[in-house]
Amino acid sequence: MAMEIVEPNTCIRGCCTSKSIPLHLSPSSFTLLSPIAKGSESVVYEAILNGRRVAAKKPILSTSDDLDKFHKHLQLLCNLDHLGVAKLVAAHAKPPNYLFFFELYEAGNLAEKLHVEEWSPSVDQVLTITLRLAKALQYLHKNGIVHRDVKPANVLLDEKLSPYLADFGLAEYKKDLREVNLHNWRSSGKPTGGFHKKNMVGTLIYMAPEILRKEMFTEKSDIYSFGILINELLTGVVPYTDLRAEAQAHTVLEMNYTEQQLTAAIVSSGLRPALAETGLNIPKSLLDLIQSCWGADPSKRPSSDDVVLELESLWQLEREKQPSHFLETTSISRSDKDEVAIKNTRDYGDNINWSSQGECLSKKSSLSTAPDLKSWSRSTDDSSRYVPIVSCGSFATCGKRESMEDTHFLMPHMCNEENIHLFAIFDGHRGAAAAEFSAKALPGLIQSLSSTSAQEALSQAFVRTDLAFRKEIHSHRQSNRVSQKDWHPGCTAIASLLVDNKIFVANVGDSRAIICRAGSSFALSKAHLATCIKERNRVIGEGGRIEWLVDTWRVAPAGLQVTRSIGDDDLKPAVTAEPEISETILSPDDEFLVMASDGLWDAMNDEEVIGIIRDTVKEPSMCSKRLATEAAARGSGDNITVIVVFLRPVSTAERIY
Ligand SMILES: Nc1ncnc2c1ncn2[C@@H]1O[C@H](COP(=O)(O)OP(=O)(O)OP(=O)(O)O)[C@@H](O)[C@H]1O
Numbered sequence: 092m093a094m095e096i097v098e099p100n101t102c103i104r105g106c107c108t109s110k111s112i113p114l115h116l117s118p119s120s121f122t123l124l125s126p127i128a129k130g131s132e133s134v135v136y137e138a139i140l141n142g143r144r145v146a147a148k149k150p151i152l153s154t155s156d157d158l159d160k161f162h163k164h165l166q167l168l169c170n171l172d173h174l175g176v177a178k179l180v181a182a183h184a185k186p187p188n189y190l191f192f193f194e195l196y197e198a199g200n201l202a203e204k205l206h207v208e209e210w211s212p213s214v215d216q217v218l219t220i221t222l223r224l225a226k227a228l229q230y231l232h233k234n235g236i237v238h239r240d241v242k243p244a245n246v247l248l249d250e251k252l253s254p255y256l257a258d259f260g261l262a263e264y265k266k267d268l269r270e271v272n273l274h275n276w277r278s279s280g281k282p283t284g285g286f287h288k289k290n291m292v293g294t295l296i297y298m299a300p301e302i303l304r305k306e307m308f309t310e311k312s313d314i315y316s317f318g319i320l321i322n323e324l325l326t327g328v329v330p331y332t333d334l335r336a337e338a339q340a341h342t343v344l345e346m347n348y349t350e351q352q353l354t355a356a357i358v359s360s361g362l363r364p365a366l367a368e369t370g371l372n373i374p375k376s377l378l379d380l381i382q383s384c385w386g387a388d389p390s391k392r393p394s395s396d397d398v399v400l401e402l403e404s405l406w407q408l409e410r411e412k413q414p415s416h417f418l419e420t421t422s423i424s425r426s427d428k429d430e431v432a433i434k435n436t437r438d439y440g441d442n443i444n445w446s447s448q449g450e451c452l453s454k455k456s457s458l459s460t461a462p463d464l465k466s467w468s469r470s471t472d473d474s475s476r477y478v479p480i481v482s483c484g485s486f487a488t489c490g491k492r493e494s495m496e497d498t499h500f501l502m503p504h505m506c507n508e509e510n511i512h513l514f515a516i517f518d519g520h521r522g523a524a525a526a527e528f529s530a531k532a533l534p535g536l537i538q539s540l541s542s543t544s545a546q547e548a549l550s551q552a553f554v555r556t557d558l559a560f561r562k563e564i565h566s567h568r569q570s571n572r573v574s575q576k577d578w579h580p581g582c583t584a585i586a587s588l589l590v591d592n593k594i595f596v597a598n599v600g601d602s603r604a605i606i607c608r609a610g611s612s613f614a615l616s617k618a619h620l621a622t623c624i625k626e627r628n629r630v631i632g633e634g635g636r637i638e639w640l641v642d643t644w645r646v647a648p649a650g651l652q653v654t655r656s657i658g659d660d661d662l663k664p665a666v667t668a669e670p671e672i673s674e675t676i677l678s679p680d681d682e683f684l685v686m687a688s689d690g691l692w693d694a695m696n697d698e699e700v701i702g703i704i705r706d707t708v709k710e711p712s713m714c715s716k717r718l719a720t721e722a723a724a725r726g727s728g729d730n731i732t733v734i735v736v737f738l739r740p741v742s743t744a745e746r747i748y
């Protein structure tokens with residue numbers, strides 16, 4: 092879509108110009124939709140520009156200095172054009188709207204990908220990503236620009252997971268750096284927004300020692316940050332929070348480093364994040380490269396040209412190793428506890444993107460009625476009530492299985508409501524289609540039902556997700572996009588909705604949720620399995636068949652162990668999507684909530700789960716990761732997804748160090 096350029100194509104002051112990027116936009120050409128992220132210096136929205144989905148970055152402009160900065164930022168962005176740099180597609184530089192429009196990068200930023208989704212890239216992926224980013228840095232440095240804020244949160248990913256360097260809010264031309272360096276630049280280096288703000292000491296951990304000492308900033312400082320970033324990609328660990336690297340972790344953990352102490356240790360004692368371990372197929376020369384990038388002396392660090400050359404040769408070597416690598420991964424065997432009686436069922440609908448189908452439904456339903464989640468709070472109008480302070484994290488792994496059929500989402504502060512949070516896990520069977528669809532469809536449906544009670548909204552949303560998914564499958568079957576006519580994918584679903592001091596848990600299937608209350612476990616849901624007499628009778632009462640198949644009671648003929656689910660078209664209505672819902676009032680006794688798919692509960696009981704969280708650093712995603720890893724180590728053969736939600740504030744020291 093080519094956008095019209097109105098001449099003269101300049102900003103209102105005349106200082107920004109571009110041949111290809113439109114700088115005049117009529118107010119009707121764009122619409123801001125929901126916010127994607129709130130940074131320290133801007134809010135980023137999903138937006139529509141001339142009918143196309145884009146990201147709109149709206150800087151927070153409060154002083155005339157900020158306005159000067161906006162123009163400088165725009166001048167710089169107008170001059171950038173590189174495959175590895177987030178693309179500016181248009182800008183609006185007139186009062187009252189100052190907006191940058193960028194290409195929308197669907198997979199979000201690299202920090203969230205690593206630490207929220209717990210993505211662990213292969214060495215090959217790390218090399219592909221870092222090579223592209225190194226080329227972007229090389230391009231900037233060649234053009235006399237230093238980025239000054241290189242970190243995973245400022246790397247955006249498209250759906251193919253190709254990286255784009257973003258956020259030029261602190262970037263400067265080298266020629267202007269002298270002046271900037273004289274200015275106490277730290278005043279502009281605020282901690283970063285969103286996920287980071289909650290979890291770490293801002294940008295500090297990516298800053299080169301010379302900057303921490305408040306000396307000159309050069310392009311070699313970008314190289315330092317880049318070294319930290321490569322290592323973070325390889326380890327999946329937020330710098331200086333590593334628990335696996337015994338020696339360093341202990342200094343950092345036990346000494347309760349403050350921001351200043353950490354700075355001092357980086358500057359004077361050469362403290363660095365724990366280096367990735369060679370054991371994991373990581374080439375030694377990559378580790379050498381990281382260490383030379385984060386060396387203390389800037390003049391000894393490689394230039395971006397050097398880094399590109401080195402990464403290019405490593406990437407080549409890795410490519411040559413590829414074939415044998417593939418052989419290794421395909422020889423893993425599959426053991427399907429749930430699906431012994433089910434024919435091989437994967438891949439039939441592989442050309443369909445079930446996530447985006449679900450998302451469509453979610454969008455449609457949330458647009459149809461303006462959500463008013465506050466109404467759930469209003470119904471409990473005791474103003475003196477206790478309200479938990481929530482922090483959440485998750486971890487998901489496919490474990491010993493070949494494919495991942497679990498999905499989940501975390502929506503703290505849903506729709507920007509301070510005290511409303513939604514968390515859910517879906518465990519797919521007979522393929523991942525239903526789980527992928529439901530994880531995207533459910534949030535919008537729940538929002539659209541905010542005019543009813545919280546229980547009713549949950550219940551209706553489950554039922555409607557099920558109906559919509561089965562309708563979708565049906566229509567694909569009709570249009571022959573699903574090649575296998577008797578393919579009936581399904582999933583379990585568990586959703587916890589926190590509204591002020593109440594928690595509502597809706598469940599179908601065998602995922603579970605518990606809270607730790609005054610030190611003991613308290614179940615918020617119960618599993619729906621054919622081994623449970625009440626469920627068995629219900630299924631039979633609704634015309635279903637229960638048989639002893641292979642090793643246990645199952646719903647026939649498909650052989651499903653769970654008696655409630657979303658999808659499973661062939662077993663409806665007996666295998667219902669109507670959830671059981673519990674309502675629990677929270678008090679200061681309640682420490683944390685744990686939700687997990689059966690992969691966890693098969694390997695440990697409630698007390699063990701609570702015990703493990705007790706002796707893990709109080710950071711929810713680390714707790715989730717430890718639980719899942721422990722369950723896998725104990726032999727759980729299934730996909731494992733864990734969500735941990737702390738219901739009381741944990742001190743920064745407990746959380747980070
Ligand atoms: N084009 C985009 N596509 C998708 N997501 C984006 C895009 N631009 C920004 N985001 C999201 O918004 C977040 C903040 O963007 P950005 O870093 O540009 O803002 P900022 O206010 O400068 O933040 P910071 O706090 O890092 O200074 C990013 O980390 C990313 O998650």
Ligand SMILES: [Mn+2]
Nearest residue numbers: 130244245258
């Ligand atoms: Mn940023």
Ligand SMILES: [Mn+2]
Nearest residue numbers: 130132258260
């Ligand atoms: Mn920024």
